[in-house]
Amino acid sequence: MAGYKLVYFNGRGRAETTRLLFALSEIEYEDVRISIEQWPALKPKTFAGYLPFLEVDGQVLVESMAIARFVAREGNLAGACSFEQAQIDSILDILTNVFEKGVQMVIYAEPDDKAKLRRELVEKTFPYVLKLLEKFLQEHQYFVNDKLSLADLHFFSVFESATPVYDGWPDLSPKLKALYDRVAATPRISEYLKKRPATLF
Ligand SMILES: N[C@@H](CCC(=O)N[C@@H](CS)C(=O)NCC(=O)O)C(=O)O
Missing domain, CATH: 1.20.1050.10 (Glutathione S-transferase Yfyf (Class Pi); Chain A, domain 2)
Structure with missing residues (x-):
């Protein structure tokens, strides 16, 4: 199974739907929560300069709803047709x-x-x-x-x-x-x- 790492702030916000998808489909993932203090140093190193992002075996996905749709497909929660x-x-x-x-x-x-x-x-x-x-x-x-x-x-x-x-x-x-x-x-x-x-x- 792929290694998933979801990176967001310590809040529900734009990441919570994806966390719910992981929970419901019982897919393991790393739930990384960045503090406000850590963010300024991390921001310029990120792909888009904002959170959330999802790493899938080291490859990065951005945009919260694209991430949610992807995880929904991985967990068969994205619709049958x-x-x-x-x-x-x-x-x-x-x-x-x-x-x-x-x-x-x-x-x-x-x-x-x-x-x-x-x-x-x-x-x-x-x-x-x-x-x-x-x-x-x-x-x-x-x-x-x-x-x-x-x-x-x-x-x-x-x-x-x-x-x-x-x-x-x-x-x-x-x-x-x-x-x-x-x-x-x-x-x-x-x-x-x-x-x-x-x-x-
Ligand atoms: N359209 C993007 C918006 C991402 C976004 O605005 N993220 C905010 C947190 S909710 C952020 O990273 N703010 C910090 C910054 O832009 O420096 C998405 O849905 O993922």
């Missing part, structure tokens, strides 16, 4: 838009703009996106072909990060909250969640 893969991609893209808006608000926005951006997330983005995602889920247990996949894990990961921004989101979609809880209760995932380092984001 080309169409399912595309359905998963649709869901990932929808979730990535929400995630990036959250990052803009929490990390990059000027203090004066934060309240407006948060209001937009709570009043517009979350209600719209949750309604849209419910269309994919319908009455099923999981988003794509009723099988747990990268799409469900990324949903869990993004909405775990969304919770500190707006912990009322479950009221907007009890169905998607049930999916969130179902993912968290999946045996290998729940074991991982108990063991992982506790971090703010």
Whole structure:
């Protein structure tokens, strides 16, 4: 089996979906967590100048969602056919838009703009996106072909990060909250969640 080394900061952020994929598919990997103090010296030595990156037998992959898709394929969690893969991609893209808006608000926005951006997330983005995602889920247990996949894990990961921004989101979609809880209760995932380092984001 290939040697995998995932390098990110000590947080969930853009690496957590990949960690969940490794946990669910029981693929061993090295979970390297760089401290803020270590980063300035390491940054210029990295391929892209940002994290995460994944080393696969010494070769480097960058971009969090490309990494997640790759690990999902390695663990058979990326969809069973080309169409399912595309359905998963649709869901990932929808979730990535929400995630990036959250990052803009929490990390990059000027203090004066934060309240407006948060209001937009709570009043517009979350209600719209949750309604849209419910269309994919319908009455099923999981988003794509009723099988747990990268799409469900990324949903869990993004909405775990969304919770500190707006912990009322479950009221907007009890169905998607049930999916969130179902993912968290999946045996290998729940074991991982108990063991992982506790971090703010
Ligand atoms: N599009 C990239 C963005 C990566 C990114 O912005 N990483 C941040 C951490 S979440 C980073 O490395 N920041 C430190 C820096 O740019 O020096 C991805 O999804 O992997």
